Amino acid sequence: MKHFVLEDSSFVIAVMDPGDVFHRDAVFIFKKILECKDRVIVLIPSVVFFESIVTLIRKGISHSEIEDKFWKLLHLSNVINVPIIETMAFKLCKRLSGNSDFLQMKTSDFVIANVGMEFDAQILTFDKGMRKRVFPTHNEIYYCSSLDTDGESFGDETSRFISDMEIALGEDIPF
Amino acid sequence: MGSKSRIDLQKKQLEKAKSKALVGVPKVIRDLYLKVDKPKDKRSSNEILMEVRYGLGCA
Numbered sequence: 001m002k003h004f005v006l007e008d009s010s011f012v013i014a015v016m017d018p019g020d021v022f023h024r025d026a027v028f029i030f031k032k033i034l035e036c037k038d039r040v041i042v043l044i045p046s047v048v049f050f051e052s053i054v055t056l057i058r059k060g061i062s063h064s065e066i067e068d069k070f071w072k073l074l075h076l077s078n079v080i081n082v083p084i085i086e087t088m089a090f091k092l093c094k095r096l097s098g099n100s101d102f103l104q105m106k107t108s109d110f111v112i113a114n115v116g117m118e119f120d121a122q123i124l125t126f127d128k129g130m131r132k133r134v135f136p137t138h139n140e141i142y143y144c145s146s147l148d149t150d151g152e153s154f155g156d157e158t159s160r161f162i163s164d165m166e167i168a169l170g171e172d173i174p175f
Numbered sequence: 176m177g178s179k180s181r182i183d184l185q186k187k188q189l190e191k192a193k194s195k196a197l198v199g200v201p202k203v204i205r206d207l208y209l210k211v212d213k214p215k216d217k218r219s220s221n222e223i224l225m226e227v228r229y230g231l232g233c234a
Contacts, residue, residue, distance in 0.1 A: 025193065059211065072206050175191075
């Protein structure tokens with residue numbers, strides 16, 4: 001049985017941009033995922049591609065370079081692109097009806113949580129707001145950095161991410 | 176060992192492991208690296224993403 005990890009736009013961009021403040025944290029986690037390559041599938045929802053492309057274009061990166069890098073990402077054997085389809089939204093609505101946290105979610109949170117829950121995936125993000133809003137609904141969401149966590153209810157969640165992945169895979173993943 | 180000490184030890188081990196994260200990065204990851212020599216927008220990618228995602232002041 002394969003295990004699923006969903007990478008949010010903030011995580012994908014942090015891997016790709018060596019100047020990103022979360023680059024080291026993202027590479028550390030991505031290396032761990034690659035070590036478990038044959039058992040872990042990385043999910044990239046369509047919305048992640050759209051958000052990442054817009055962000056990188058605004059940063060000034062050329063269209064051809066963005067296209068080249070995203071093709072390379074998609075060609076990794078354990079990475080799959082997940083389209084967003086309406087039936088998934090209906091299913092999530094049904095699961096969440098009566099859940100007040102649901103009302104705090106923004107569109108991107110909803111879409112990411114939707115795909116994550118559909119695949120029972122661990123979600124990686126460097127968006128603190130999304131981490132906070134999605135956590136009450138789907139606690140397998142992780143902010144894997146100690147940066148900018150002062151005053152937050154959570155710190156670097158790398159240990160929790162690895163520990164949960166160990167449980168899912170049934171084996172140790174050493175630091 | 177108490178649980179607090181164990182957590183502290185784990186934090187130290189994690190920090191040490193993360194400090195070496197950029198040593199020996201696999202080619203498959205390096206192939207994804209972008210060249211951002213002269214960014215049009217000098218803010219961090221994450222700041223730009225939050226604006227793209229939520230709009231100004233909404234992140």
